[in-house]
Amino acid sequence: MKRYSAFNLFRxxxxxxxxxxxxxxxxxxxxxxxxxxxGGGGHGLAAAYYLAKIQGLKRIAxxxxxxxxxxxxxxxxxxxxxxxxxxxxxRLLEFSLKLWEGLSEELNYNVMFxxxxxLFLGHSDSDMTRLAERGDALRCNGIDAELMTPGxxxxxxxxxxxxxxxxxxxxxxxxxxxxxxxxxxxxxWGYARAADVRGVDIIQNCEVTGFDIRGxxxxxxxxxxxxxxxxRIGMSVAGASGQVAALAGFTLPIESHLLQAFVSEPVKPMIxxxxxxxxxxCYISQSDKGxxxxxxxxxxxxxxxxxxxxxxxxxxxGQAISLIPALSRLRxxxxxxxTTDMSFDGxxxxxxxxxxxxxxxxxxxxxxxxxTPGAGWLLAHTVATGAPHDINAPFGLDRFAAxxxxxxxxxxxxxxxx
Amino acid sequence: MLLITCPHCGERAxxxxxxxxxxxxxxALDAPVEVAVETLYNRANPRGWSWELWRHTHGCGAWLKxxxxxxxxxxxxxxxxxxxx
Ligand SMILES: Cc1cc2nc3c(=O)[nH]c(=O)nc-3n(C[C@H](O)[C@H](O)[C@H](O)COP(=O)(O)OP(=O)(O)OC[C@H]3O[C@@H](n4cnc5c(N)ncnc54)[C@H](O)[C@@H]3O)c2cc1C
Ligand SMILES: [Zn+2]
Numbered sequence: 001m002k003r004y005s006a007f008n009l010f011r012x013x014x015x016x017x018x019x020x021x022x023x024x025x026x027x028x029x030x031x032x033x034x035x036x037x038x039g040g041g042g043h044g045l046a047a048a049y050y051l052a053k054i055q056g057l058k059r060i061a062x063x064x065x066x067x068x069x070x071x072x073x074x075x076x077x078x079x080x081x082x083x084x085x086x087x088x089x090x091r092l093l094e095f096s097l098k099l100w101e102g103l104s105e106e107l108n109y110n111v112m113f114x115x116x117x118x119l120f121l122g123h124s125d126s127d128m129t130r131l132a133e134r135g136d137a138l139r140c141n142g143i144d145a146e147l148m149t150p151g152x153x154x155x156x157x158x159x160x161x162x163x164x165x166x167x168x169x170x171x172x173x174x175x176x177x178x179x180x181x182x183x184x185x186x187x188x189w190g191y192a193r194a195a196d197v198r199g200v201d202i203i204q205n206c207e208v209t210g211f212d213i214r215g216x217x218x219x220x221x222x223x224x225x226x227x228x229x230x231x232r233i234g235m236s237v238a239g240a241s242g243q244v245a246a247l248a249g250f251t252l253p254i255e256s257h258l259l260q261a262f263v264s265e266p267v268k269p270m271i272x273x274x275x276x277x278x279x280x281x282c283y284i285s286q287s288d289k290g291x292x293x294x295x296x297x298x299x300x301x302x303x304x305x306x307x308x309x310x311x312x313x314x315x316x317x318g319q320a321i322s323l324i325p326a327l328s329r330l331r332x333x334x335x336x337x338x339t340t341d342m343s344f345d346g347x348x349x350x351x352x353x354x355x356x357x358x359x360x361x362x363x364x365x366x367x368x369x370x371x372t373p374g375a376g377w378l379l380a381h382t383v384a385t386g387a388p389h390d391i392n393a394p395f396g397l398d399r400f401a402a403x404x405x406x407x408x409x410x411x412x413x414x415x416x417x418x
Numbered sequence: 419m420l421l422i423t424c425p426h427c428g429e430r431a432x433x434x435x436x437x438x439x440x441x442x443x444x445x446a447l448d449a450p451v452e453v454a455v456e457t458l459y460n461r462a463n464p465r466g467w468s469w470e471l472w473r474h475t476h477g478c479g480a481w482l483k484x485x486x487x488x489x490x491x492x493x494x495x496x497x498x499x500x501x502x503x
Contacts, residue, residue, distance in 0.1 A: 241463075242463030246462075251462060252460065252461070252463070253459040254463060256488075300436070301472075302437070302440075302463065302470070303488050303491065304488050305489055305490070305491055344459055413459065414439075
């Protein structure tokens with residue numbers, strides 16, 4: 001594997017860039033592994049990387065039914081932040097954010113992590129009260145948060161409609177300056193390449209179709225490319241969590257829904273911050289290619305279709321234009337959807353399952369991209385040691401029956417409400 | 419989906435309706451705790467046909483039972499909830 005460096009770039013330049021070679025191998029699946037990860041999204045690939053690097057396991061495979069990064073990893077709006085309200089989830093996401101901050105160097109792969117700031121707008125006195133409360137909660141736990149006046153917000157994002165007649169008048173905001181965006185594909189590819197260097201077999205076009213369970217323990221896994229013996233499995237399949245759990249004979253507090261995203265034609269830089277809102281569900285950023293990236297509410301019913309309703313586009317575009325009138329001049333280029341694994345408290349599930357040797361990372365709803373390094377790290381720890389780390393201990397499957405949910409929005413046990 | 423045929427109102431836009439929960443996750447009032455917790459939290463989450471509770475929220479307000487496919491969005495049946503259901 002050739003290192004990516006200025007020197008190698010220069011040398012390859014003289015050589016017509018013929019010497020790079022593929023970034024990862026395409027091996028045939030072996031008959032047995034020490035550990036298997038199901039799902040080649042960012043989370044699964046990160047888990048495999050940390051299993052090899054931190055946990056020191058040797059024979060590891062990632063099984064992906066399609067191509068790596070083709071699930072929600074390649075479909076999300078790439079917002080990375082840790083400014084949540086509940087201490088348990090703050091701790092998890094801040095752990096992840098710290099990993100993001102060194103990720104490009106760690107992987108020797110430019111994941112284009114851009115700490116351009118993640119701003120929540122407040123549109124009323126009560127919005128500002130809630131933002132101030134959240135900012136306090138964050139700062140008490142050592143996470144950066146700054147409350148902004150309308151004047152400060154206007155200087156940061158000059159294109160916002162700051163007039164009194166605005167549909168969503170801006171009363172101020174709360175910014176996490178260390179938040180931002182990253183290049184989603186690069187995160188999958190970077191982890192894949194770094195895991196491959198450490199000997200991880202990344203096996204694409206390989207669907208998991210069943211488990212070999214003996215006496216309540218994992219003994220192996222069945223795939224479209226043959227059976228594999230293993231006694232440790234980490235499942236990280238996002239929207240397919242319910243289906244994979246069904247193969248192992250249990251159900252989950254997860255319902256699969258759908259979230260859409262939209263991008264405009266590429267334009268010159270106009271928005272250099274991630275814009276979100278305390279009151280409306282609309283988030284706006286601009287990709288490095290220049291497209292304005294828009295997201296909004298999920299479609300709010302169970303679906304595996306990956307096809308969204310058109311009225312959501314209308315709603316999101318309407319909200320975005322109300323915030324930034326200049327957006328009305330843009331043509332939309334693409335829209336798409338991903339199958340989100342909606343949990344019953346809006347928080348993830350990382351831990352053990354009813355089957356010994358099978359561990360789960362899922363239930364990330366529509367907010368798991370930001371957690372990619374952290375969730376992968378914690379799943380690796382849980383798979384290798386057989387028990388959750390202190391950071392993911394509050395996120396076990398048992399929390400629902402125990403009443404110890406981590407309900408960030410305070411909306412109760414309704415998957416569509418988070 | 420996009421159009422859902424309400425037994426009262428006829429064909430209406432999907433945007434008028436709200437999904438509530440799968441029919442089998444409605445908890446009996448006298449259910450023991452373990453059964454209630456299991457019913458409340460654990461979902462079959464099928465990729466395929468499912469009976470679901472929906473409501474014509476922005477229409478006549480009726481509670482409905484939909485037989486709906488979660489991958490193709492076909493709706494095979496829409497029924498009113500009967501008393502005691
Ligand atoms: C439109 C949209 C916008 C979003 N925006 C944001 C955002 O701005 N910020 C944020 O933090 N999060 C966001 N999210 C959520 C985020 O994308 C996900 O939580 C995260 O990417 C999940 O990563 P993953 O690796 O677990 O899942 P995925 O990338 O979906 O990977 C799971 C993989 O498992 C594979 N798989 C499934 N079943 C099997 C099987 N039986 N055998 C083998 N492989 C299987 C799938 O093919 C898939 O590649 C968004 C999601 C969507 C849909
Ligand atoms: Zn009606």
